[in-house]
Amino acid sequence: MAFKTGANVPRGTLAGALGTFMPAARPEFARIRLAFGKSAYFRELPATTLDALAGASTLTRCPGGPVHGPNEAAQTFWLILEGSLIVSWPNSSGESVPVGAIGVGSFYCAAALVEGGITVTQARAERHTVAATMPAATFRAMARADAALKAMIPRLLLQRFEAALSFTADAASAKLPQRLVRRLLAQALAVDPDSTTREVELRVSQTDLARMLGASRSKVNEELPRLENAGFIRIGYGRIHLLQSKSLAAIARDWVPML
Numbered sequence: 001m002a003f004k005t006g007a008n009v010p011r012g013t014l015a016g017a018l019g020t021f022m023p024a025a026r027p028e029f030a031r032i033r034l035a036f037g038k039s040a041y042f043r044e045l046p047a048t049t050l051d052a053l054a055g056a057s058t059l060t061r062c063p064g065g066p067v068h069g070p071n072e073a074a075q076t077f078w079l080i081l082e083g084s085l086i087v088s089w090p091n092s093s094g095e096s097v098p099v100g101a102i103g104v105g106s107f108y109c110a111a112a113l114v115e116g117g118i119t120v121t122q123a124r125a126e127r128h129t130v131a132a133t134m135p136a137a138t139f140r141a142m143a144r145a146d147a148a149l150k151a152m153i154p155r156l157l158l159q160r161f162e163a164a165l166s167f168t169a170d171a172a173s174a175k176l177p178q179r180l181v182r183r184l185l186a187q188a189l190a191v192d193p194d195s196t197t198r199e200v201e202l203r204v205s206q207t208d209l210a211r212m213l214g215a216s217r218s219k220v221n222e223e224l225p226r227l228e229n230a231g232f233i234r235i236g237y238g239r240i241h242l243l244q245s246k247s248l249a250a251i252a253r254d255w256v257p258m259l
Contacts (some may be wrong), residue, residue, distance in 0.1 A: 028059040032132040035081045039105040040190050040258055041156060042079075049148050056142065057132040062125035070096075070122045074111035077139045080104050083129030084187075084203040087121050096122055098211045099167070100259055101204040106190035110160045112136035113143075113153050126203050126238065163257035171214055179213050180223050181251045184233070186259035188242050200242045209240075 033054035036042045042050065057079070068076075070090050078085065084103040088096035099121070102108045111117030117136070143149045163186065170179045188200040210220040224240070227233045232248055234241040242248065249256070 029054055031081065032057050032059060032079075035079060035105070035132060039079065039107075040192075041105070041107060041159075042152075045148050045152065049146050052142060052146065053134075053149075054132070056138050057134045060131045060133045062129040062131065064125055064127035064129070066122065066124050068109065068119070068121075068123040070120055071118060074109050074114075074117040074119050075136050076109075077112040077134050077136050078102075078108040079132040080106055080108070081130045081132060083126045085123045085125055085129065085131075086204070086208050087123050089121055098208045100163075100212065101187055101202070101208065102190075102259065103187045103202055103204070104191045106187070106259060107156075110157055112139060113157060115140060126205075129203075159258060163259055166255070166257045176213065176215055176219060177223055177226075178252060179215075180209070180220065181227075181248045182254070182256050183209065183212060183259075184240065184242060185245060185248055185252055185256045188245055189256065189258040200245065202240045202242065203238060204240065205238050 033050060036045075036050045036053050042053070045053075059081075060078075062083070067078075067085065080102055082104060084101045085108050086098050087100045087102055087108065088098045090096050102123070108123055109117075109119050109121070111119040113136070143153055167183075167186075170182060174182070184202060187202050187204070191200050191202070192198060206220055206224065207217055210217040213220065224233070224235055227248070228235050230247075232242070232244045234243055
């Protein structure tokens with residue numbers, strides 16, 4: 001697989017090869033700085049911290065395909081600017097089961113925030129995904145020197161843990177229409193916390209969405225047109241546009257985590 005980055009990363013393994021310092025004069029800096037400033041996860045950080053995060057990041061373009069394998073050291077932090085990463089969990093038979101879509105404004109991977117972190121998940125980029133990336137060691141070093149960023153890391157880890165618990169509970173007790181809506185809203189909240197009043201585009205295929213929900217594609221394909229006919233969403237190729245998140249929240253009923 002090949003990636004195009006500001007650091008001219010060669011073909012091959014991407015983890016650990018990123019993070020060249022990016023001066024504010026470079027055009028990529030403005031885009032990455034804006035993404036950190038708009039992210040629901042990072043936007044409350046001081047401006048100087050956001051500047052430092054953007055300055056330490058590299059713009060990475062992924063044509064599609066795997067970017068992180070299971071049981072690999074978590075060496076790279078990703079903030080998604082465009083597209084999405086499909087995160088999968090390997091099951092006992094060796095098959096990878098999608099468990100989440102990390103979209104615009106959200107980050108991968110939480111294990112990168114912990115010294116010596118290893119993640120059992122694997123990640124696959126949807127076509128034309130763009131991310132701001134930096135070495136995990138750089139992110140952690142910045143956190144040690146920046147009180148605001150250091151205080152945020154436990155909250156980020158807690159949010160991911162609570163999201164995992166919430167989706168596990170959904171699988172055990174919620175019906176498909178509710179599980180489907182909660183998944184869509186979870187991704188939308190990371191894109192735009194104020195999405196109840198604006199349209200939000202999500203990049204996720206119906207096949208991946210069905211596998212995340214533990215349902216057949218035919219069942220999911222029955223539910224999505226119902227939401228579209230009600231005017232709540234619009235379905236595109238590899239995309240789902242949320243048009244009325246407030247109405248979808250009424251279907252979800254319970255608290256929805258950010259993803």
